[in-house]
Amino acid sequence: DIQMTQSPSSLSASVGDRVTITCRASQTVSHYLNWYQQKPGEAPRLLIYAASSLQSAVPSRFSGSGSGTDFTLTISNLQPEDFATYHCQQTYSSPHTFGQGTTVEIK
Amino acid sequence: QVQLVQSAAEVKKPGASVKVSCKASDNTFSYFGITWVRQAPGQGLEWMGWISAYNGKTKYAQKLQGRLSMTTDTSTSTAYMDLRSLRSDDTAVYYCARDVAARLGELNYLDSWGQGTLVTVSS
Numbered sequence: 001d002i003q004m005t006q007s008p009s010s011l012s013a014s015v016g017d018r019v020t021i022t023c024r025a026s027q028t029v030s031h032y033l034n035w036y037q038q039k040p041g042e043a044p045r046l047l048i049y050a051a052s053s054l055q056s057a058v059p060s061r062f063s064g065s066g067s068g069t070d071f072t073l074t075i076s077n078l079q080p081e082d083f084a085t086y087h088c089q090q091t092y093s094s095p096h097t098f099g100q101g102t103t104v105e106i107k
Numbered sequence: 108q109v110q111l112v113q114s115a116a117e118v119k120k121p122g123a124s125v126k127v128s129c130k131a132s133d134n135t136f137s138y139f140g141i142t143w144v145r146q147a148p149g150q151g152l153e154w155m156g157w158i159s160a161y162n163g164k165t166k167y168a169q170k171l172q173g174r175l176s177m178t179t180d181t182s183t184s185t186a187y188m189d190l191r192s193l194r195s196d197d198t199a200v201y202y203c204a205r206d207v208a209a210r211l212g213e214l215n216y217l218d219s220w221g222q223g224t225l226v227t228v229s230s
Binding site: 001032034036038043044045046049050055087089091094095096097098099100101 | 142144151152153154157166168170179181202204214215216217218220221222223
C-alpha cells in the first residue's frame with residue numbers, strides 16, 4: 001500500500017496568514033492526489049483534485065501543487081471558515097489511502 | 108450537485124453485522140463509482156473500498172476482505188455497505204462518497220459525500 005504522510009500534523013495560524021501543508025507519498029502517485037477539508041461533525045469536502053485542479057465553488061485562495069511524491073496545499077489569506085482539518089488522498093493505486101490529516105487552528 | 112443520504116445510526120454487538128445505505132438524489136447514479144470511507148473517533152479517514160455503479164465491479168481494502176460487501180441498486184440509486192463479524196474497533200462514522208470515475212485507474216476523486224452514519228459496536 002502507498003503510505004501518505006502529511007506535515008505538520010497541526011498548526012496555529014492567524015486570519016490573513018498564508019498556510020502551506022505538505023503531503024508526501026511513499027512512492028510515486030503521479031498527479032493522482034486530492035485534498036479535502038473537514039470541519040468537526042461534518043463530512044469531508046473536496047477542495048483540489050488531480051494535484052492542482054480547483055473543485056467548483058471552492059475559493060481561489062486554495063491552491064495545490066506537486067507531482068510524483070511531493071505535494072502541497074496552500075491557503076493564501078486564511079479566513080475564519082478555513083480553520084479545519086485537511087486530508088490528502090492518493091488515487092494512483094488501490095487502496096486509495098489518505099494522509100493522517102493536518103489540523104489548522106486559530107492562533 | 109448530487110446529494111447522498113445515508114441511513115441512521117446503528118448500535119451493534121460484537122459479532123453482529125451492519126448494513127448502511129446511501130441513496131443518491133439524481134438519476135446519474137449508474138455513471139459513477141461509490142467509495143466507502145470510515146473515521147474512528149478522533150482518527151483520520153480510512154478508505155474501505157469502491158464499487159462501480161456502472162458495472163458492479165468492486166475493490167476492497169485488504170484488511171476488510173472477507174467481512175465487507177458493497178452492492179448497488181441502480182433502480183433506486185442506492186448503494187449498500189455490509190460489514191460482518193463486527194468488532195469494537197469497527198466503531199466509526201461511515202461515509203459514502205461519489206467517485207466521479209466509473210472505473211478504477213481513471214481520474215478518481217470524491218466530489219459528493221453523505222452525511223455519515225455512526226456505527227457503534229459495544230457489548
